[in-house]
Amino acid sequence: MHKxxxxxxxxxxxxxxxxxxxxxxxxxxxxxFVVHPGLFEWxxxxxxxxxxxxxxxxxxxxxxxxxxxxxxxxxTEGSIGxxxxxxxxxxxxxxxxxxxxxxxxxxxxxxxxxEFLTYxxxxxxxxxxxxxxxxxxxxxxxxxxxxxxxVVVWTRGVAKNLISHKHFKKSKNPKVIYVGRVSKExxxxxxxxxxxxxxxxxxxxxxxxxxLKAKYPKINFTGYRFGRELAxxxxxxxxxxxxxxxxxxxxxMIEALANxxxxxxxxxxxxxxxxxxxxxxxxGDNVELNIRRCLKLNRKKIASNINQQWSWHKCIEILHKxxxxxx
Numbered sequence: 001m002h003k004x005x006x007x008x009x010x011x012x013x014x015x016x017x018x019x020x021x022x023x024x025x026x027x028x029x030x031x032x033f034v035v036h037p038g039l040f041e042w043x044x045x046x047x048x049x050x051x052x053x054x055x056x057x058x059x060x061x062x063x064x065x066x067x068x069x070x071x072x073x074x075x076t077e078g079s080i081g082x083x084x085x086x087x088x089x090x091x092x093x094x095x096x097x098x099x100x101x102x103x104x105x106x107x108x109x110x111x112x113x114x115e116f117l118t119y120x121x122x123x124x125x126x127x128x129x130x131x132x133x134x135x136x137x138x139x140x141x142x143x144x145x146x147x148x149x150x151v152v153v154w155t156r157g158v159a160k161n162l163i164s165h166k167h168f169k170k171s172k173n174p175k176v177i178y179v180g181r182v183s184k185e186x187x188x189x190x191x192x193x194x195x196x197x198x199x200x201x202x203x204x205x206x207x208x209x210x211x212l213k214a215k216y217p218k219i220n221f222t223g224y225r226f227g228r229e230l231a232x233x234x235x236x237x238x239x240x241x242x243x244x245x246x247x248x249x250x251x252x253m254i255e256a257l258a259n260x261x262x263x264x265x266x267x268x269x270x271x272x273x274x275x276x277x278x279x280x281x282x283x284g285d286n287v288e289l290n291i292r293r294c295l296k297l298n299r300k301k302i303a304s305n306i307n308q309q310w311s312w313h314k315c316i317e318i319l320h321k322x323x324x325x326x327x
Contacts, residue, residue: 002324004032005067007084008075009052011036014204014224015181016135016156016251017100021075023157023312024319033067035060037080054079061087069093071323073133076100077125085125096323097129098154099143102269105246106185119146131322135249136273152322156251157312158258164231168260170238174295175199177237177261179230179252180244182206182221187243190287192216198291203233234259239294242271243287250274254310257281260299264290280305 006024010017011034025032037052040059044052054060060083064072072095074084081097088095104118126132126148133154134140140151176198178191183206191200195218202212203222213221225233234240240256242265250270253263257274263281265271275281280302282290320326 001070002030003068003070004028004030004323005064005069005072005084006032006034006075007064007072007080008034008036009054009078009080010076012038012052016247016249017076017098019251020098020100020156020315023159024316027312028316030320033069035063035067035080035084037078039063051078054083057083060084071095073098073319073323074129077103077122081125089128094323095129096131096133096319097126099126099132099134099139099148099151100248102246102248109185109246123147133319133322136269138269138273139248142269152318154318155310155314156249156254157310157315158251158255159312161227162231162234162255163258164228164235166232166235168235168299171199173199174239174291175201175237176239176241176264176291177201177203177234177256178241178243179203179225179234179256180242180250182209182212184208185244185246187245188212189243191241191243192219194288194291195219197288201233201237203230230255231259234261237261239264239291240281241265241287241291244268244270257302258310260303262294262297262299262302264294 006021008021037054040054040056042052042054060080064087072084072088072093074081074095075098104115107113107118108115131150131152132148133152137153140153143151182204195216201220203225205223234256240261240263242250242253245266245268247270253274257280263275265283267283271283275283277283282293284290
């Protein structure tokens with residue numbers, strides 16, 4: 001009988017990686033376990049405080065050994081991911097890996113670490129896995145060009161409790177929303193600079209939250225919201241703005257689309273794989289122009305199209321196919 005283990009350095013946080021693995025655990029019909037830093041002593045780094053770094057690797061190794069998995073999916077490239085990879089190598093356990101975050105670009109932006117160094121580490125980390133599961137076709141193309149092997153597109157889904165049934169009322173002054181981490185690499189300034197033109201809401205927390213609050217007093221910073229409350233918050237707005245240029249995907253975009261919000265974003269990896277330009281949103285270098293164009297799109301059409309495209313069951317199917325060899 002298959003016994004799957006997911007090894008991830010991100011599970012207790014509010015981000016796309018945690019959302020992915022929590023939903024896999026929730027919907028998987030196979031025996032699935034998870035090992036993450038929250039089970040052990042951990043610390044974090046000032047550069048990226050939301051990431052937990054396990055400081056008890058031997059205990060993590062013993063925990064994996066105790067579970068005796070037949071297959072392992074290594075979700076992240078941190079300390080837990082490394083321990084799981086060592087376990088797989090020593091015990092000849094088949095494994096897949098997940099590539100969720102553009103860490104080379106993040107670390108260059110946050111700590112000035114040259115991209116080629118981080119990519120060299122990632123190539124060594126991922127290239128022996130049965131498959132590197134990535135969230136989008138453009139991410140697949142980027143990694144393949146850089147010499148990564150067996151790169152497979154891995155879809156995502158939207159939980160039912162994140163789709164609001166609240167009636168949408170159009171407001172006189174358009175309401176624009178962003179949901180996600182409030183940090184430097186999310187490139188929130190181009191959106192924040194529009195505070196005099198739109199009612200802007202930013203849902204989430206992060207290291208530059210207080211700085212943005214002080215600089216942009218007209219913006220509504222709500223902190224984190226979850227479940228039905230988050231769904232209703234999406235529905236109350238006219239446009240979802242995703243200004244990040246370094247994300248591999250952006251689950252929040254499909255959550256917004258599922259609630260009928262068109263997406264305004266830059267034409268980069270992530271948005272180009274999710275947003276149909278001119279149908280479910282607008283992509284381009286001018287954030288304000290993208291938002292204005294989005295206001296003319298049909299919300300009902302957006303919601304009905306997107307809900308047929310994305311599913312957590314499909315996400316689990318792809319994982320099992322490449323990890324277990326199931327068709």
